[in-house]
Amino acid sequence: MTNPADLDMAKVEQFMHQIIGDLSACTAAVLIRLGDRLGLYRAMADGKPVTSTELAELTGLAERYVREWLHAQAAGGWVSYDPDTATFILPAEHAALVADPDAPTFLLGGFDWIPSFWADADTLEAAFRSGAGIGWHQHDERLFIGTERFFGAGYKMNLVASWLPALDGVVDKLASGGRIADVGCGHGAATLLLAQAFPDAQVHGFDYHDASIAAARSRAADTGLGNVKFETATSADFPGQYDLVCLFDCLHDMGDPVGALRHIRQSLAEDGTLMIVEPMAFDRAEENHHYPLGRMFYSASTMICMPSSLSQPGGLGSGNQLGPARLTELAEQAGFSTVRVATTTPVNLILQARP
Ligand SMILES: C[S@@+](CC[C@H](N)C(=O)[O-])C[C@H]1O[C@@H](n2cnc3c(N)ncnc32)[C@H](O)[C@@H]1O
Structure with a gap:
């Protein structure tokens, strides 16, 4: 191993960001698949703002899980969040790729x-x-x-x-x-x-x-x-x-x-x-x-x-x-x-x- 003092710290930091980014994507993967399986993206396809309570009612799921899932989606940039109303939106451009499993543009099958x-x-x-x-x-x-x-x-x-x-x-x-x-x-x-x-x-x-x-x-x-x-x-x-x-x-x-x-x-x-x-x-x-x-x-x-x-x-x-x-x-x-x-x-x- 190279002596730590001889490392280019900017390159270390850049690669560290890459690793954490990869880990973030891997960590999100189970929840993305659940969003597809449980109809969460589909229920947000109309682009209307929803609270976690409304989305839980629409999907018949447990609100506490739905709320945490929504914050994970917001942190990843898949949905947007309005803190004043505590509502979440799946933008139409994202819905086109994740909300309709029958669409030719659907990307979540993988x-x-x-x-x-x-x-x-x-x-x-x-x-x-x-x-x-x-x-x-x-x-x-x-x-x-x-x-x-x-x-x-x-x-x-x-x-x-x-x-x-x-x-x-x-x-x-x-x-x-x-x-x-x-x-x-x-x-x-x-x-x-x-x-x-x-x-x-x-x-x-x-x-x-x-x-x-x-x-x-x-x-x-x-x-x-x-x-x-x-x-x-x-x-x-x-x-x-x-x-x-x-x-x-x-x-x-x-x-x-x-x-x-x-x-x-x-x-x-x-x-x-x-x-x-x-x-x-x-x-x-x-x-x-x-x-x-x-x-x-x-x-x-x-x-x-x-x-x-x-x-x-x-x-x-x-x-x-x-x-x-x-x-x-x-x-x-x-x-x-x-x-x-x-x-x-x-x-x-x-x-x-x-x-
Ligand atoms: C990546 S999948 C693609 C399946 C399908 N063509 C599609 O695009 O949805 C590869 C397929 O090739 C089949 N396969 C692999 N070797 C084969 C062989 N020697 N003869 C016939 N089928 C084979 C596998 O069973 C598998 O279903």
């Missing part, structure tokens, strides 16, 4: 991940020591729900409006029918949007995880859509021929992505299209060392994505920050002839690959 990360922390610690993988199916189920809710909002926002139109000729073809496979579909958040957007197309969701397929089937039954079905299958053995195959945030989770891409290529019609949706990443690791997104991506990669890939045959363990050059290389190794970045968002990279 807070379901937090309890799953902690529930699986001992398994991860053992994996750090042994080097063993951890399968997607081995995680706490709140990981699957958080993924459905957090990624699902992004799909609602982008999939039909901008990602599919960025692919050559795909929207026109599917408008008059065709067959779509969503491989590694999880709870089917994107699969169901595809089935809704293209009622004349047949949409098939595949995932190796039985429990996710069961959840997807139940979601599909709730929608009443007749053109979607879900089956348990891996990316290397799912059946059928398709005009569009989609991989939403799952290629990097696979142990043998090239093997999966080879099977997908054989499953595509001659003029079919593969859409690869991956977390946003640049080609050089140092370009992905940014806050807050890069840190979130690499942390999830360390806890979930890389261990998933290590757990499967092939065990590539690429991590989720592949970047366009590496993704293109994987698709070309699998025999795809043309690969291009179709579009991007701050959090996603969308590639089109043609057989």
Whole structure:
């Protein structure tokens, strides 16, 4: 350790602020998730000032807990506080991101991940020591729900409006029918949007995880859509021929992505299209060392994505920050002839690959 007298105290203080800020965010996380689960943000969505007593009545919760929760929200800048009237307001701009779980702008779904990360922390610690993988199916189920809710909002926002139109000729073809496979579909958040957007197309969701397929089937039954079905299958053995195959945030989770891409290529019609949706990443690791997104991506990669890939045959363990050059290389190794970045968002990279 460096002698304390030789330290640059301004840098120590700056890092101390960063650590306390991180600890503050971690401490608030349980309460943010409760605000979502207990309908507290939803009850404040109209932007009207409320006292803790009024909010407790609106939500049927205990006032003393609600009051302390509100002060924690005010301290974090999520709500504003008027000391003269002891009222709190959730500003409309904040409500747009936290109050309506069905909105495409809803951002709190990812807070379901937090309890799953902690529930699986001992398994991860053992994996750090042994080097063993951890399968997607081995995680706490709140990981699957958080993924459905957090990624699902992004799909609602982008999939039909901008990602599919960025692919050559795909929207026109599917408008008059065709067959779509969503491989590694999880709870089917994107699969169901595809089935809704293209009622004349047949949409098939595949995932190796039985429990996710069961959840997807139940979601599909709730929608009443007749053109979607879900089956348990891996990316290397799912059946059928398709005009569009989609991989939403799952290629990097696979142990043998090239093997999966080879099977997908054989499953595509001659003029079919593969859409690869991956977390946003640049080609050089140092370009992905940014806050807050890069840190979130690499942390999830360390806890979930890389261990998933290590757990499967092939065990590539690429991590989720592949970047366009590496993704293109994987698709070309699998025999795809043309690969291009179709579009991007701050959090996603969308590639089109043609057989
Ligand atoms: C991050 S989740 C994404 C789920 C879904 N595509 C979404 O965006 O909501 C990754 C999914 O890939 C699935 N998966 C991982 N490896 C797979 C494989 N080899 N074959 C099929 N599914 C796989 C996991 O079970 C999990 O549901």
